Amino acid sequence: MDECKVGMEEIMSNLEILKSVIPKKAKVIYLEYPIFANVGDLLIMKGTEEFFKIHELQVIGRYTKNNFNYTKEIPEDCIILCHGGGNFGDLYSVHQLNREKIIESYPDHKIVVLPQTIYFENNEHLNRAKQIFNQHNNLHVFTRDKRSYEFAKEYFTVNIYLSPDMAHFLWPLSYSSEIKNNVLYFLRTDQEANNGLQRMQFCEKSLDWGSMLTLTEKALIKIIAAFGKLDKLLNNVLPIAAIWKKYSDYLISKSFKVFSEHEKIVTSRLHGHIMACLLNKENLLLDNSYGKNSEYFKAWTYRVTNSDLIQIDDQQEKLESSQ
Template sequence: MLATQLDRLKQIIPAGRPVVYFDYAVYGNVGDLLIHKASDHFFQLNRNRILDAYNLQNYAKALNKRLPREAIIVFQGGGNLGDLYPRHDRLRFDVLRAFPDHRAVILPQTAYYENKRSARDTVQAYCGFENLTVCLRDRRSLDLFLEAGAERIELLPDMAHVLDGSAFVAAACNGARPVPHGDLNFMRQPWRIEDAQDEVCPFDLPTIEVWNWPEYLTEREKRRIRFARKLHRWDGKRVHSSLPWRLWRRSRDLILSRAVHFFAGHERIHTNRLHGGIFGLLCDRDIVFYDTGYGKLAGYYETWLSDDQRADFAGAVRRAEAVV
């Protein structure tokens, strides 16, 4: 189980130490919501009290605060370490500069930079924080930091695996019976216009259940997210309160419970969404991974899943017709 690989975190974030959590997701990427839930679960198991939590919309409120000396700053993991999502790097640097003397940890991330100079400069900037440990979830990301001379780095799987065997997943799977031979094609559109050329999707379009997470969400779930974002924006303009974070976690869990139940209802899942596959693995289903764009799924599969009998990798979608 990959959950045991994450036991290494207990040495990086010692049991019982309080944490201040940054950059949790308040948007429609359900995979990022799963990471947030798993991080909460880890803190609970490790007896780490969450003193406070901030997202992109209200983190500025934290920058002038005084944190307890023993508090550890923890940044959410995921796939936003790089120049595709500059706001998240900006948040991390703002917080690290505000609290240079505190131990800080970036939970497992995929690092990707389209611009090589940007990659070198940004990675070296992270390396300049003596109290920061960066956790990376594939070997290519790890190599990027090693080439920059990073020392406080760790290779760890995605935080979502912490939920493997948890009561939360068991309860959400309860009553979900997979349709015999029922495959789910949970696919994000795997090509950009500029990359299309002669590429043709091998799936019958009507069989594709979801192009992306926003298409998966129900209107009620979207309203919950809009309300939470509005509440966080309000919090960012006024005296900071834990209310937005606490209310949002309830909505997040409702969204995730339905997602787990949804994936548990299929025997095999074809997906080019990393957490589309991880949801399936948490439900003990067979997964066929496909890659898109910058190789995130290929890197993750090669690092952690190549020996898992439940998981197969089919290459890029345009090369995967044989397994469909």
């Protein structure tokens, strides 16, 4: 068997820990699923939905942060699932505050935060999160790297676990396309960009999630998100989740096509790296601004033999060899 496949299957085996907290055929409600142009978050969402299917979970509802009503009555035997990703902390405060509000609103329910990277810059924000999280008696937080795990164990008294990202549930992935180009430079253009690693000669010819989509595609995302806000006012009568499922399938398929047409991927996007691994593409992962990518690689994807990592600025030879 291909060594890369062995590595991916080893990562998949570590996702079994989810079953200890979310039993097969359990009744769940899925909160905070993303409606925006970051296809990485859409991969997490699709992997989560695959987890639901594999374990025959009874999903009684799916809500974004825009259309969920915090006074909604949820059956006592229903597990509340919060979307995973890299927004646990104060770098993306809107998502963190929303998660804290969910935890405050349902003190008697079992709540599971799906695999997250944790990063706080402000102690005041951390202390607020500690107070809210530690008051809950049945809260389970999955972290997706060892640094986040140790941080959570130090500051939170809730149940803490270590698990790979939910996007790995998409493995094995059957998608192929004719190779048309050598290297795809897929680099962050936001606040997490590590400018010391992202050389300007690469940035000029690189893509990011936003630049991969057309203006029309991004406009449609905004329209669907706007209808999500309207849906809350209408007491959730609109089929937002069903509409978004179809459109997000299209966005992910387009991303797969772009990646598949390249022989090698150089990326500072964690899910650019995970997508390359899912497609069994040779890839080089550049660290982000605060070490999220390197921590994930060291925890899980170091097993994937056609992947490599750059953490420091003096490894120019790896970058040059990728051209």
